[in-house]
Amino acid sequence: MKRRELLGTAAALAAGLSPMTPPSARAQTPARFADADLRHAEKLRELGLADTQAWALLQQLCRDIGPRPAGSAADAKAVAWAQGALRGLKLQNVRAESLALRVWQRGPASATLVIPGAQKPGARAREQGLVMAALGNSVPTPPEGIDAEIAWYPDLAALQADDPATSRAKGRIVFIDQKMERTRTGSGYGAAVGARSMGPIEAARRGAVAVGIRSIGTDRAPIAHTGATRYDLSLPRIPAFAVSVPDAEVMAGLQAAGAPLRLKLRLEARNDVDATTHNVIAEVPGTDLKDEIVLISGHLDSWDLGQGAQDDGAGVAIASAAAGVLMAAGVAPRRTIRVVLFGNEENGFDGARAYGDRYKDVVHQMVGESDFGAGPVFQLNHRVQPAAVPLFEDIARVLAPLGVAWADGESRNRGGPGPDAALLMRRHRWPGVALGQDGTNYFDVHHTEHDTLDRIDPRTLPQNVACWAVTAWLAAQAPVAFGPPVL
Numbered sequence: 001m002k003r004r005e006l007l008g009t010a011a012a013l014a015a016g017l018s019p020m021t022p023p024s025a026r027a028q029t030p031a032r033f034a035d036a037d038l039r040h041a042e043k044l045r046e047l048g049l050a051d052t053q054a055w056a057l058l059q060q061l062c063r064d065i066g067p068r069p070a071g072s073a074a075d076a077k078a079v080a081w082a083q084g085a086l087r088g089l090k091l092q093n094v095r096a097e098s099l100a101l102r103v104w105q106r107g108p109a110s111a112t113l114v115i116p117g118a119q120k121p122g123a124r125a126r127e128q129g130l131v132m133a134a135l136g137n138s139v140p141t142p143p144e145g146i147d148a149e150i151a152w153y154p155d156l157a158a159l160q161a162d163d164p165a166t167s168r169a170k171g172r173i174v175f176i177d178q179k180m181e182r183t184r185t186g187s188g189y190g191a192a193v194g195a196r197s198m199g200p201i202e203a204a205r206r207g208a209v210a211v212g213i214r215s216i217g218t219d220r221a222p223i224a225h226t227g228a229t230r231y232d233l234s235l236p237r238i239p240a241f242a243v244s245v246p247d248a249e250v251m252a253g254l255q256a257a258g259a260p261l262r263l264k265l266r267l268e269a270r271n272d273v274d275a276t277t278h279n280v281i282a283e284v285p286g287t288d289l290k291d292e293i294v295l296i297s298g299h300l301d302s303w304d305l306g307q308g309a310q311d312d313g314a315g316v317a318i319a320s321a322a323a324g325v326l327m328a329a330g331v332a333p334r335r336t337i338r339v340v341l342f343g344n345e346e347n348g349f350d351g352a353r354a355y356g357d358r359y360k361d362v363v364h365q366m367v368g369e370s371d372f373g374a375g376p377v378f379q380l381n382h383r384v385q386p387a388a389v390p391l392f393e394d395i396a397r398v399l400a401p402l403g404v405a406w407a408d409g410e411s412r413n414r415g416g417p418g419p420d421a422a423l424l425m426r427r428h429r430w431p432g433v434a435l436g437q438d439g440t441n442y443f444d445v446h447h448t449e450h451d452t453l454d455r456i457d458p459r460t461l462p463q464n465v466a467c468w469a470v471t472a473w474l475a476a477q478a479p480v481a482f483g484p485p486v487l
């Protein structure tokens with residue numbers, strides 16, 4: 001071919017079109033990847049499957065640093081560690097971008113159930129300590145604690161249905177026995193987590209003095225699941241806590257037997273501590289479209305109770321190792337592939353917000369986040385502009401040997417990326433890509449002291465690394481913009 005034709009072909013290829021396509025047919029011709037890009041994606045898939053870095057990084061993060069709530073000394077240590085780890089993977093432009101925030105700090109807490117004796121003379125009340133944890137952002141009790149009767153509700157909907165004007169919650173400690181269903185996609189969490197996030201608001205609206213919930217989790221272990229809760233500043237802020245699932249079941253049994261239960265609650269916490277955290281960033285530099293960003297991510301902070309192995313040490317390790325694979329493969333992408341390890345996902349999304357403010361004018365081809373533990377990826381979905389959807393058929397074909405299927409029907413282009421990425425997708429209309437992991441067991445340990453390294457199966461990490469390396473690469477090479485997404 002002559003030079004002019006070559007250029008024409010390259011331009012057409014870049015637009016995803018055959019040079020022979022007549023103009024009238026172009027709108028209907030779906031964009032496709034270049035064969036060379038698909039072949040490189042297959043190579044990345046194999047390199048990802050051979051990865052050992054993710055497990056090495058996760059071991060370091062869990063063993064050497066452990067729990068790292070945003071703004072803590074351990075968080076600062078994690079920020080320093082992450083930059084070293086990303087440099088070790090030969091990634092470029094490694095940096096930590098600081099942000100100021102106010103953090104919540106847990107203090108000692110206890111809850112004791114007071115169970116009345118049998119209805120006969122001389123019978124004495126019995127006391128039973130509950131396994132519990134304050135919810136993130138909870139205000140403290142007064143120093144002398146709170147001693148009140150329990151107003152028990154089977155779920156959040158029952159509390160919401162209780163007329164505030166006549167509610168039995170007034171002057172009592174509300175207890176919400178919200179159960180969570182175990183599912184592969186984790187959909188049970190979305191259905192149940194309102195009890196945690198909205199419970200204190202709904203209880204305060206009805207005059208309650210504190211609120212307890214059954215842990216939002218799928219285990220039956222004697223552990224409590226923490227997590228962020230919220231207040232409505234026009235209502236009193238009341239102390240909020242979760243009890244273990246077995247203890248909640250004891251309470252449900254006593255409640256069903258008609259026993260009037262009391263609870264003694266003591267809870268210390270601070271929620272006004274000035275602190276600093278960071279987003280840690282590294283890049284695989286792009287070439288002709290280097291100013292456009294393909295963002296893959298995890299969050300560096302964790303709750304304080306475990307090691308943050310699944311949440312989100314795994315995601316940190318997977319996203320970092322995937323970028324390491326892309327770098328090591330030695331072929332520069334068209335767009336810049338950026339790893340972001342967000343600060344304070346767990347209790348306020350400060351990192352994601354700060355990132356969005358800082359880079360709001362930069363084109364983002366994709367935002368994605370690994371934040372669902374270390375289970376294998378089984379599903380690909382996304383939120384992109386309609387013209388970009390056919391490209392995902394190609395991405396799915398490369399991912400298929402890894403056991404990943406392209407979501408079908410309605411859910412295909414209604415994907416929800418990980419939480420920081422989802423916030424950025426909605427706030428900035430940046431296209432989101434989700435690699436859905438098997439979360440069947442994720443909520444057994446989520447936000448608990450059981451979120452430790454020994455609960456991770458190291459064999460599933462390379463599959464995740466391969467999925468992210470392939471997806472990031474093809475997003476970076478795509479002949480059309482993924483955005484703006486259909487939201």
Ligand SMILES: [Zn+2]
Nearest residue numbers: 311312345371
């Ligand atoms: Zn997380």
